[in-house]
Amino acid sequence: IGGSKVLIHGVCHALSLLIGFESDIHYPHSLIYSIIDKYYYEEEKHLFQFAWDCWKILYKVNKIKCVENELIKSFIGNEMVIETRQKYWNKYRFYSTMDHFNDLLRYDYIQLIARRQGTQKILNPNNNFIFMNNNKYLYAYNLSKKREFKKVYHFMQNMLDRNAWTTGTEVEIYSSSLGGIWICGEIIKISPNRNSIVVSYDGSNIGSKYMLKTVNINDIDLVRSTQQFIYQRNKWKIGSKIEIYSNGDNIWCPAVIEAIIPKDNKNDIRDTYRVKYKKKSDGLYYTKRLDQWSWQCRDTQHITNKKLKKYKFATKCQVWNEEENMWEIYDIIDIIPKHQYVIVSRKQNCEKFIDFRSGGIRLIKK
Numbered sequence: 454i455g456g457s458k459v460l461i462h463g464v465c466h467a468l469s470l471l472i473g474f475e476s477d478i479h480y481p482h483s484l485i486y487s488i489i490d491k492y493y494y495e496e497e498k499h500l501f502q503f504a505w506d507c508w509k510i511l512y513k514v515n516k517i518k519c520v521e522n523e524l525i526k527s528f529i530g531n532e533m534v535i536e537t538r539q540k541y542w543n544k545y546r547f548y549s550t551m552d553h554f555n556d557l558l559r560y561d562y563i564q565l566i567a568r569r570q571g572t573q574k575i576l577n578p579n580n581n582f583i584f585m586n587n588n589k590y591l592y593a594y595n596l597s598k599k600r601e602f603k604k605v606y607h608f609m610q611n612m613l614d615r616n617a618w619t620t621g622t623e624v625e626i627y628s629s630s631l632g633g634i635w636i637c638g639e640i641i642k643i644s645p646n647r648n649s650i651v652v653s654y655d656g657s658n659i660g661s662k663y664m665l666k667t668v669n670i671n672d673i674d675l676v677r678s679t680q681q682f683i684y685q686r687n688k689w690k691i692g693s694k695i696e697i698y699s700n701g702d703n704i705w706c707p708a709v710i711e712a713i714i715p716k717d718n719k720n721d722i723r724d725t726y727r728v729k730y731k732k733k734s735d736g737l738y739y740t741k742r743l744d745q746w747s748w749q750c751r752d753t754q755h756i757t758n759k760k761l762k763k764y765k766f767a768t769k770c771q772v773w774n775e776e777e778n779m780w781e782i783y784d785i786i787d788i789i790p791k792h793q794y795v796i797v798s799r800k801q802n803c804e805k806f807i808d809f810r811s812g813g814i815r816l817i818k819k
Contacts, residue, residue, distance in 0.1 A: 498684070503553055504562040507533065508594060508602045510540050518567065518591060527566055527593040530554075530585045554584035562598050567591040600715075603722040613723075613746040614678040615670055617686060618650065619643065619698075620796065621754065621789045624682075626652045626666055627675045637679065639791045641806060643670075647748075652676065653792060663792065685752055686745070689726070697730050697741060698749040703798070704768070705787055706730045707753070711740070726750065733768050756790045761809055763816060764788060764795050772797055772805070773813040782817070 513536050514528040534550055557563045559581045565574070569589040576582060584592075594602075608614070618624065618640055626638040638654030649669055656664035668675045689695065689710060697708040708730035716725045724745045731738050743750050756762045764770065765788050771780040783797035786804060795814055798804045807814045 500556055500560060500562075504557055504598065505602055505605060506541055506544075507537055507557070508599070510536055511594070525566060525593055527591045529588050530590045530592060531587050533592070534586050551584060551586060554586075555581070558582045558584055558592075561595055563592045563594050565590060566593050600717075600722060604724070607720075607722045608746075612671065612673075614683050614686070616744075617682075617746045617748055617751070618670065618678075619748045619751055620787055621791075622682065622751070623679055623791070624652060625677050625679055626654050626668070628654065628664070628666070630664070631656070635677075638666075639789060641665075641789055641792065641794065643748075650676070689745070694753055695728070696751050696753055697728055697743065699730070699732055700749075702732055702734045703784070703786060704733060705751070705754075706732060708741075708750070714742070716744075754788060754790055756788060758793060761788065761790070761793055761795075764809060767816055769817055770795070770797060771815050771817055772807060780815070 511526075511528065514532045515526050516528060517524050518527050519525075534554065538550060554563075558565070565582055568574070568591065572589050574582065575585060620640055620643060622640045624638055624640060625635045628634060628636050636654050638652040640650050641653045642651040644650070647670060649667055651665055651667050653663045653665055656662065666675075670676070691710055691713060693710045695708050695710065696705045698704075699706050708728040710726050711729050712727040714725045714727060716723050725742055726745065727740060727742050728750065729738055729740050754765065756765055764785055767785055770783055770785055772783045773779075774781050781799070783799050783805070786796040786798050788795060789806070793809055794806045795809050796804055796806055797814070
């Protein structure tokens with residue numbers, strides 16, 4: 454997709470400028486571009502980013518035009534091209550602006566809604582519309598895409614991804630002790646009022662297996678979502694298999710999204726899910742409606758260790774009590790896969806984190 458290449462081609466162009474055109478160093482443009490095209494691009498993400506950036510400057514070029522007796526917000530082709538080049542040249546370093554706009558047409562981000570009398574619809578060899586860089590063609594964003602962009606705007610303004618963080622969520626944590634870098638960690642505890650979180654991350658560089666840091670959940674300078682977390686959540690659709698939290702059983706249950714229901718008003722554009730899940734306690738199926746960014750739903754956990762996976766599908770286990778020198782029965786609440794912890798509880802709001810490799814925990818033999 455031509456439009457998907459704008460971000461990385463912009464970086465390559467900037468790199469060539471750093472080397473300098475007068476330099477004796479031969480800069481292999483074609484080779485670098487071909488390698489990136491083959492191995493790097495995530496086409497949907499890049500095209501969405503370009504469409505999103507164009508949508509943000511629509512207010513500068515939007516016009517109210519009467520099309521078939523209906524007033525429609527729209528824009529003229531050449532005005533959008535000029536405005537986009539002026540606004541985003543430093544970001545994208547356009548090498549072929551028309552390719553990007555042709556992709557917006559091809560993938561239904563925008564549509565041709567009117568043209569002047571005497572003009573024709575221009576198609577390429579693949580029978581797709583060609584974006585016309587003149588004042589004779591009128592375009593508009595598709596309503597479904599506009600809603601997606603409004604969702605993104607609302608998401609960014611309210612940092613909704615943080616609402617979805619739960620125990621076991623992978624995040625990026627800023628570590629000054631490791632040299633002032635962002636490093637991947639895992640949330641192992643969230644305060645009852647959801648104001649603070651405890652993140653565990655690799656500290657092997659300074660002689661510690663794991664390091665712990667407690668931070669405010671809304672501190673954007675110290676903790677943030679991974680791109681993969683947000684991307685995966687946005688990929689959920691009808692039929693997606695996820696997990697939801699059962700308040701009655703106090704555990705996570707497998708679930709399937711049955712319906713996606715928009716919940717829109719003037720200042721709030723978001724989706725809700727109707728999910729069907731099976732309780733461990735009685736084996737019956739129930740339905741529940743949840744917000745897309747609710748902490749009570751998450752991706753299905755991927756546990757590679759076969760022994761640890763057995764704890765995932767059990768409800769109770771035994772934990773060794775050193776003081777009493779005996780095994781005690783606990784409820785299994787959750788698993789933290791990366792650290793291979795099992796979260797157990799005997800009383801409500803009284804949880805323990807136990808490394809299942811420690812020998813202090815075992816399944817109850819049937």
